[in-house]
Ligand SMILES: O=C(O)C1=C[C@@H](OP(=O)(O)O)[C@@H](O)[C@H](O)C1
């Protein structure tokens with residue numbers, strides 16, 4: 412599906428969707444706990460991949476209004492797990508399935524089949540699991556446990572490897588210690604620790620060393636906070652084309668709340684009063700942006716950089732190359748299609764801001780690319796190819812843009 416966004420004046424109030432990262436973790440914790448409820452979860456392509464995996468593991472659930480009630484499973488069932496487009500789901504499962512003595516296959520879609528898991532697999536192998544797959548251990552791969560507790564080290568190319576281990580190691584009979592090297596995307600580990608703490612899991616964190624004690628999952632209730640990565644598109648719509656008020660912007664451990672500071676540093680008029688964020692049309696300035704902790708807001712910062720005055724430099728962003736697409740490449744390619752001077756660097760990109768011309772971009776099936784580039788339509792006109800992928804993290808995205816006053820049509 413191709414969607415055309417045309418030059419628009421935006422003015423409206425909106426509620427941000429629930430957090431994808433929190434929803435994944437709450438679903439998995441609930442599946443390992445006896446009985447729990449997840450309030451206001453995100454229902455999207457990626458979180459459905461997790462729900463289907465929860466069912467496969469042996470958990471049961473029912474949705475009532477905006478809540479999902481879970482009956483957990485005591486044993487994780489082996490089987491064929493298709494985690495579709497969701498890296499988080501696949502990574503968490505690799506460690507969980509390593510805690511059982513049975514053999515399972517973990518698979519994913521065309522995009523996920525290109526994403527590497529070697530670092531995580533090497534650690535799990537050292538603890539006693541067996542893996543069968545290609546060099547990168549990208550999907551599909553076969554896993555058979557069972558891992559033993561111990562001391563492990565991992566360099567943090569993806570925080571999801573750490574999250575995965577933090578979910579599985581408490582299920583073992585004895586304590587484990589996990590030492591993480593130079594870590595990317597650290598705030599996602601804080602989200603994991605937040606949910607695990609609420610789930611009765613005992614982990615002590617000393618910097619980047621984690622002491623993980625045998626514990627039983629006992630999550631009772633978890634209310635999902637709003638998603639700050641998704642909010643970055645709504646805030647940007649206000650900055651580029653009028654005014655947006657976001658109503659339910661309650662705080663949580665998400666690193667992407669930093670987007671508020673980044674956009675403010677770019678000259679954006681953003682006010683936060685209580686749980687209400689207001690973003691208004693602003694003249695933007697270029698920025699130098701360290702993307703180490705917050706990879707998912709890079710496409711949004713890049714499109715703001717395209718209209719800002721000056722040269723925006725995004726760095727420390729190597730981890731963007733192993734997302735749904737190589738996001739450094741897809742962002743630069745699409746900016747060029749809209750006449751913006753942009754180039755890749757080894758760990759990021761350089762964007763000369765200024766004029767953006769009308770044109771067509773391709774999401775290549777990557778939800779964050781589709782949403783970020785739709786924003787440039789608000790100041791000119793942009794057709795986004797393969798735009799249906801927004802359903803991965805924000806199924807109502809185009810409906811919400813329309814509600815705010817944007818010209819959105821299927822072409
Ligand atoms: O754990 C999570 O929920 C996520 C971790 C991040 O990945 P990396 O740790 O691989 O950078 C992020 O990009 C992804 O969208 C969600």
Ligand SMILES: C=C(OP(=O)(O)O)C(=O)O
Nearest residue numbers: 496497498499707734735
């Ligand atoms: C990279 C993302 O998610 P995942 O790794 O779970 O596929 C994302 O949502 O941008």
